[in-house]
Amino acid sequence: MKTVPFGYKMIDGIFEVDKLGSEIVSWIYERHIRYSEHPPAVLVEGMIEEYKISKEREISYEEAEKLVPSDSIYDYIDREVRLRIEAYKLYSKDESIEDLKHYLECPLAELDVDEIIEAYKKETKKLFEHSRNPVIIEEIGGKRDRR
Structure with missing residues (x-):
C-alpha cells in the first residue's frame, strides 16, 4: 500500500491534488514564513517574561521576536491549524473550500475555543467507545474472571 502525502489523494494509482488538504498545506507554509519573521x-511576550524572571533582564519586543525558538513556533502552528480545522468541521455547513478558507483566516478571537475543544473531546470519546475491544475493556476494568 502506498502512502499518500497530505494534500494529495490517490485515484487509480495516480496522485491527485486534494483541494482541501492542499489549502491546509498552503496555509501552514504561509504561517511558517509569517511566524518565522514575526x-x-x-510567544514573544512569553520570551520577554522568561528573560525578566530567569535572566533578570529586560528585552525589547523586537529582541524577543528573534529569540523565540522555532520549535515553539512549530508547536503554535500545529495547535492553531488543528483548532481551525476542528472549527471548520464543527461549523461548516457544506464543507466547501470557501468555508475552509474562512476558518483558516478568521481571527482566533472569533472562534469559540471552548466549544470547539468540547466538541472535539466528545467526538474523540465517541470514536473510542465505538472502537473498543470488549476483552481489553474487561481487563482494564478488572471484570475478567481471573483463574
Missing part, C-alpha cells in the same frame, strides 16, 4: 505575540 512570531505570535503570545
Whole structure:
C-alpha cells in the first residue's frame, strides 16, 4: 500500500491534488514564513517574561521576536491549524473550500475555543467507545474472571 502525502489523494494509482488538504498545506507554509519573521505575540511576550524572571533582564519586543525558538513556533502552528480545522468541521455547513478558507483566516478571537475543544473531546470519546475491544475493556476494568 502506498502512502499518500497530505494534500494529495490517490485515484487509480495516480496522485491527485486534494483541494482541501492542499489549502491546509498552503496555509501552514504561509504561517511558517509569517511566524518565522514575526512570531505570535503570545510567544514573544512569553520570551520577554522568561528573560525578566530567569535572566533578570529586560528585552525589547523586537529582541524577543528573534529569540523565540522555532520549535515553539512549530508547536503554535500545529495547535492553531488543528483548532481551525476542528472549527471548520464543527461549523461548516457544506464543507466547501470557501468555508475552509474562512476558518483558516478568521481571527482566533472569533472562534469559540471552548466549544470547539468540547466538541472535539466528545467526538474523540465517541470514536473510542465505538472502537473498543470488549476483552481489553474487561481487563482494564478488572471484570475478567481471573483463574
